[in-house]
Amino acid sequence: MSVFCDTVFALVRKIPCGFVSTYGDIAFAAGRPRSARIVGYTLHRNDDPETTPCHRVVFKDGSLADGYVFGGKDVQRGILEKEGVVFTQDGKVDMEKCRFLGF
């Protein structure tokens, strides 16, 4: 496990309830500005919901990852809404209000 991966998990765990972050932002905070892809791949290979709230990580435009689905995107959306995340009419996260930038 590299430092980058470790950082990614640390950052994801820092996202508070009612907030989300993007792959790009996490990649940037982890020191790899153009490696958003690696963030996704890393989370994919280390899907550990117990300690890593991957459902709080979304695309830059606020949409959810298609390949994520641990029961369906409806489930993921339900979880986020339950945590207080605001969704737009497009079914995307309201990045203006819920984007976490406190890294």
Place this chain on the structure above:
DNA sequence: TGTGTGACGATCG
């Protein structure tokens, strides 16, 4: 050791 692949994202035509 080398190659292919992938929860992304920006850029180009």
Place this chain on the structure above:
DNA sequence: GCGATCGCCACAC
């Protein structure tokens, strides 16, 4: 506005 392409790098084979 949209599809194609490239860059990024960890990991499986």
